[in-house]
Amino acid sequence: xxxxxxxxxxxxxxxIILSNIVNKTKNIFPTTLMILGACxxxxxxxxxxxxxxxLLNIIGMLLISIAALLNGLKKEKINYSxxxxxxxxxxxxxVFAFLI
Numbered sequence: 001x002x003x004x005x006x007x008x009x010x011x012x013x014x015x016i017i018l019s020n021i022v023n024k025t026k027n028i029f030p031t032t033l034m035i036l037g038a039c040x041x042x043x044x045x046x047x048x049x050x051x052x053x054x055l056l057n058i059i060g061m062l063l064i065s066i067a068a069l070l071n072g073l074k075k076e077k078i079n080y081s082x083x084x085x086x087x088x089x090x091x092x093x094x095v096f097a098f099l100i
Contacts, residue, residue, distance in 0.1 A: 005100055009057070012041070012093060013041040025071075027071060057093070069083065
């Protein structure tokens with residue numbers, strides 16, 4: 001189970017960081033929130049060897065979700081299905097992390 005959490009978190013956080021590097025946007029605040037959230041998820045993985053710091057993972061996922069919603073509000077176009085899928089992926093990762 002711990003291997004699944006590590007792999008899912010690495011893939012998700014890497015995709016978030018990569019998408020923010022590739023997508024050159026003028027909205028610095030949501031971009032910073034997303035990268036900070038992904039970094040918190042990676043910090044959670046590093047600290048996972050010394051204990052389960054699930055709160056870091058939850059805060060990281062929340063920051064990513066808030067930043068995604070802020071991006072949608074800024075563009076005045078919120079894709080609800082995209083945010084629902086993102087939330088479900090984040091929820092699955094957090095639940096798996098909680099179970100270890």
